[in-house]
Amino acid sequence: MIKIYAPASIGNINVGFDVLGMAISPVDGSLLGDFVTVKSANSFSLKIKGKFANELPLELNKNIVWNCWKNFCNFIQRNIDIEIILEKNIPISSGLGSSACSTVATLLAINIFLKNPLNYQELLIMMGKIEGEIAGSIHYDNVAPCLFGGLQIILNQEKNITQKIPIFKNWIWIIAYPGYKLSTAKSRSILPKKYYKETCIKHSRLLSGFIHACHTKQCDLAIKLMQDIIAEPYRIKLLPKFFNMRESLKIIGALSSGISGSGPSVFAICDKQEIAIKIADWLKKNYLQNNKGFVHICKVDDLGARKLG
Structure with missing residues (x-):
């Protein structure tokens, strides 16, 4: 069993439209983000819980977690028999990287569960593609900080999609x-x-x-x-x-x-x-x-x- 936590994020930071994004966590030590658990199973299944679970579509093929699983299966060219449990704690369409939380947590959990068939570059590209299907264009300003942490600048260059830049720790x-x-x-x-x-x-x-x-x-x-x-x-x-x-x-x-x-x-x-x-x-x-x-x-x-x- 693998359980992954993916943090919420702030995109743009005012000055960096589609270029800057930063992962955040509450100072009280609590976790603000989504959790995804992957378990062995005889076939694919998806369970959803959490404060904002009722905001997600009921149709399986419209769920972002199912889409992540399907994209991963297509990439490795075989179906993966697993049970996925999503704990949805970030509201959708909130401006806090909700879809990125679910996407990053799901793909990272599947990848670790399967002993890392994808490297981080391949994972990030897949994450950006799935984000693009939701927003209308590929962008990484939420998935990159959600995956790597910190303040990220999106360069979108081959083999160099994102880089971490320093931010003021007293803020x-x-x-x-x-x-x-x-x-x-x-x-x-x-x-x-x-x-x-x-x-x-x-x-x-x-x-x-x-x-x-x-x-x-x-x-x-x-x-x-x-x-x-x-x-x-x-x-x-x-x-x-x-x-x-x-x-x-x-x-x-x-x-x-x-x-x-x-x-x-x-x-x-x-x-x-x-x-x-x-x-x-x-x-x-x-x-x-x-x-x-x-x-x-x-x-x-x-x-x-x-x-x-």
Whole structure:
């Protein structure tokens, strides 16, 4: 039996649309992500449990775990007789890498169970392909940090898809899921097909400057450059409380804030625990819409997906 945990993640980090992604874990030591268990069996079967299990489709061939199993079988050219148990703890269409959690945990669990017939490069490519089937285009900004941990920059070069870059260890990340869905496909469809040259130049300047600031440990510069001029100006139409949230959190002491992935989850950054608690309290009172929503004070998860037990 193999049990894998795959952590939640924040895509884009404002300045890195489809290029940056970071794995996160709560500072209290709890695990924020999906669990997948693989056991020997006489035929394939799938069991689903967890807080958000009821959000997944009932049809087997529409389930992402089944799709992972099918892709793995096709790759090794034989059916794999196993029982898979998915514990779904990240809500779908939340902006926290929900599909990546399930994809990474499932493929890694199957691979380890079968004594690693795929290397990590082959696994990552398969993960990106499955993510693309959901979002409409192949992208790695959630699966890469979910698999490898830390802050990842997606290079998408042959044999060099992703690289880990340093991030400020004193930053505290507060994430809030309001309790409703916002599909990645919808969030992507609202973006323009073309951007002005000036916007592209400014975005390049912001992203390259942010990466430089991370490597040279210039915290203030990194914060100043953490601007989203590609997606946020359009996606805020889907998040009516966003501007009020940003201004309120800035007053409390947030260094920066933004949309997590394609939303509707948001994140804020600070460097003091007492401010993090105040930010979390404000988000609980003002950003959550129902009892499905949650807020977590987090840190960077440097481990990524890992075997438990």
